[in-house]
Amino acid sequence: MSVLVFLEHHDDQITKGSLAILTKAATLGDPDVAGVLVGSGVTAAASQAGKFGAVRVHVRDDDGVAAALPQPRVDVLAGLVREHGYETVLFAASVLAADVAAGLAARLDAGLNWDLVDLAVEDGELVGRRPALGDSVYVSVGWTGTPRLALFRSGSFDPSATAGGEPEVVPVDGELEDFSLAVTMVEQAHAESEGPSIEDADVVVAGGRGLGEPGNFRLVEELADALGGAVAATRAVVDAGWYPYSAQVGQTGKTVSPKLYVAAGISGAIQHKVGMQGANVIVAVNKDANAPIFEYSDLAVVADVHAVLPKLTQLVRERKGG
Ligand SMILES: Cc1cc2nc3c(=O)[nH]c(=O)nc-3n(C[C@H](O)[C@H](O)[C@H](O)COP(=O)(O)OP(=O)(O)OC[C@H]3O[C@@H](n4cnc5c(N)ncnc54)[C@H](O)[C@@H]3O)c2cc1C
Known part of the structure; x- marks a missing residue:
């Protein structure tokens, strides 16, 4: 064999x-x-x-x-x-x-x-x-x-x-x-990014349509930065042009298995779940207590992402002394 x-x-x-x-x-x-x-x-x-x-x-x-x-x-x-x-x-x-x-x-x-x-x-x-x-x-x-x-x-x-x-x-x-x-490579480009890739990161903070508008991805980026993690996105926001496809997690995106996955404003559709269910700990923030993602989260935070994410980022920074 x-x-x-x-x-x-x-x-x-x-x-x-x-x-x-x-x-x-x-x-x-x-x-x-x-x-x-x-x-x-x-x-x-x-x-x-x-x-x-x-x-x-x-x-x-x-x-x-x-x-x-x-x-x-x-x-x-x-x-x-x-x-x-x-x-x-x-x-x-x-x-x-x-x-x-x-x-x-x-x-x-x-x-x-x-x-x-x-x-x-x-x-x-x-x-x-x-x-x-x-x-x-x-x-x-x-x-x-x-x-x-x-x-x-x-x-x-x-x-x-x-x-x-x-x-x-x-x-x-x-x-x-x-x-x-017979084939030659005409050009090869690398997506510029800082920090770990979503496949390699121990912490992934993912944003969904619940963020409300593209500019609010800043909240996700700041939390990921504070945790030393990478930023991911759902297909809904990638399709809407809020975030690049390279960050998409799910059936038609990437599969990730970090130690911690924070899902912010994500409903938790099966096509998203299959890309992140291997995470050790899943924390979800969603204002709808019946959102499907809570069925497979380890910690469910029923709240508005706009209120929770900045506070979480601040607390992490304080804990890290930053
Ligand atoms: C063939 C196929 C392949 C697919 N592949 C993928 C894939 O690879 N990856 C993927 O992610 N999806 C994929 N999808 C799409 C998937 O079915 C969902 O449509 C998508 O994951 C939903 O993204 P979302 O959670 O960001 O948006 P929504 O489903 O719209 O959910 C938004 C959530 O945010 C919550 N919310 C709203 N406002 C707030 C707030 N202020 N604070 C807190 N929470 C709030 C809402 O309660 C809701 O639960 C695929 C679909 C198909 C058919």
Whole structure:
């Protein structure tokens, strides 16, 4: 049941999501857990993977694969599966990883289970768990052959550094397909933001339509700043142009699993819930005592956000001595 994990990186760091999948892979029982890094100047990052369970990291380090394009990565992964016989290939959800996973499935004629939230070995078989029917139930899914490909929902696992040592770093070369080189990256832009990303933050403060108008997101930003957290938003306010899509949490946005999630003026629709229900503690502020979000909040504050948020921010600042 040898496992290969696609390790995505930003700058010189392997992403938290990829390390979380590696951590999970290391628990499946087969010590043959490998990672694959593709990019320019990525070799130094390979050693990070050892602590999270990789005994080997295949590294394709050259300028020709610097751009985050999927097809060259499909070439590299397909070559590794064919050469080393990896039976399982795992991906942490991202736009790039989804493209690579789909491309690899087509290239190898392999089965890809999508949007998994867990993976286990049951009676010697690998079984995935996947939410279904609007996330109201979980179903077990399997594969009819190898290689088995799986893409995981963000936040499904936590990365956990083990006592693992330095992984063996195996350079990967070989020709890329002509058609993989036919696409070039014209431009890549980064959304400018300060503080932690909503996927990585321990504290997320989210605002919804109950804030009343876009300018009131300042209340959410100030509380997030005081708590050292990140700002998130519902689809309703993103669609209304109050806040950027990169902050959207939910079915068609991001999945987050912070230690604390503060929901301000959010009704708690199922499509929002599926993106934040993994938070350890959920605090909701809503003036409607019957708002659905109170059904799954740990602390329900029935009040006007405009009154509560500034006071909360002030108290946090005072407590922190700021
Ligand atoms: C296919 C599909 C995908 C979707 N994907 C997503 C998704 O990814 N993420 C997402 O968030 N939604 C998603 N939605 C939309 C979702 O169904 C809800 O419409 C949306 O989450 C509602 O956003 P909201 O809570 O900000 O607004 P509302 O539902 O309008 O809720 C506003 C809340 O604020 C409260 N309120 C009003 N004034 C105040 C005040 N002064 N103080 C305190 N509380 C106040 C109200 O009581 C109300 O509960 C999706 C919908 C569909 C159909």
